[in-house]
Amino acid sequence: MQRGYAPFLYFVAVLGLEAAMQKECRIIEALQNKLTYQQRLQYMKHYFPINYTVNVQFEEVLRVANITRLRDRNVGELSLRFLWLSVNSQVLLKIRAVLLEKHPAWEYTRDLCLLFDQLAEEYENCNQGNVDTNVWDVVEQVLSGDAGSSRKAVRPKALLDNCAKVMWMLPFACWDSCPPLMFPVP
Numbered sequence: 578m579q580r581g582y583a584p585f586l587y588f589v590a591v592l593g594l595e596a597a598m599q600k601e602c603r604i605i606e607a608l609q610n611k612l613t614y615q616q617r618l619q620y621m622k623h624y625f626p627i628n629y630t631v632n633v634q635f636e637e638v639l640r641v642a643n644i645t646r647l648r649d650r651n652v653g654e655l656s657l658r659f660l661w662l663s664v665n666s667q668v669l670l671k672i673r674a675v676l677l678e679k680h681p682a683w684e685y686t687r688d689l690c691l692l693f694d695q696l697a698e699e700y701e702n703c704n705q706g707n708v709d710t711n712v713w714d715v716v717e718q719v720l721s722g723d724a725g726s727s728r729k730a731v732r733p734k735a736l737l738d739n740c741a742k743v744m745w746m747l748p749f750a751c752w753d754s755c756p757p758l759m760f761p762v763p
């Protein structure tokens with residue numbers, strides 16, 4: 578390699594990283610704006626029949642306590658973000674599966690799915706090599722929708738509450754410049 582080239586490459590790499598962080602930041606901000614308490618209440622509770630539940634796998638119920646436990650076991654932050662992203666992408670598909678196109682929560686859940694798809698692109702480099710083994714196994718289990726896995730009936734709002742609360746405890750690229758709108762989450 579020619580001398581003088583390395584700093585240039587470094588500069589390009591930093592710019593690339595910066596751009597990726599800004600993109601992640603925009604997506605997370607958009608998710609924050611969509612996952613407010615008011616919207617979760619309206620779209621995931623008021624628009625559903627009383628006590629309506631969706632069947633999900635046990636692993637799809639990803640609560641704050643799960644993340645705390647995984648952190649106690651020294652699972653890295655990248656793995657935790659990847660877990661949250663993978664689990665909630667599936668959760669959204671399950672909620673969407675029970676909605677007709679004319680349902681008032683149709684567009685809301687579609688927008689959320691699009692944002693999760695965009696975020697997944699940012700994490701497509703996540704692989705077995707850089708993700709915690711246990712987390713990787715859980716993600717595979719969730720993605721395969723394995724029939725052997727236990728099911729649980731959970732209210733849609735509870736699922737999105739988990740999604741929002743866990744999001745607010747993960748260190749996304751932009752929390753420095755756009756800290757969570759509200760914390761603690763109601």
Ligand SMILES: *[C@@H]1O[C@H](CO)[C@@H](O)[C@H](O)[C@H]1NC(C)=O
Nearest residue numbers: 625626627628629630731732
């Ligand atoms: C909804 O669930 C609550 C308890 O979780 C129960 O008291 C109530 O009767 C249920 N309502 C209906 C309409 O099933």
Ligand SMILES: *[C@@H]1O[C@H](CO)[C@@H](O)[C@H](O)[C@H]1NC(C)=O
Nearest residue numbers: 635636637638639640643715
């Ligand atoms: C979260 O914790 C519950 C037990 O509280 C467990 O059943 C579930 O599998 C955990 N989920 C993940 C994704 O680790």
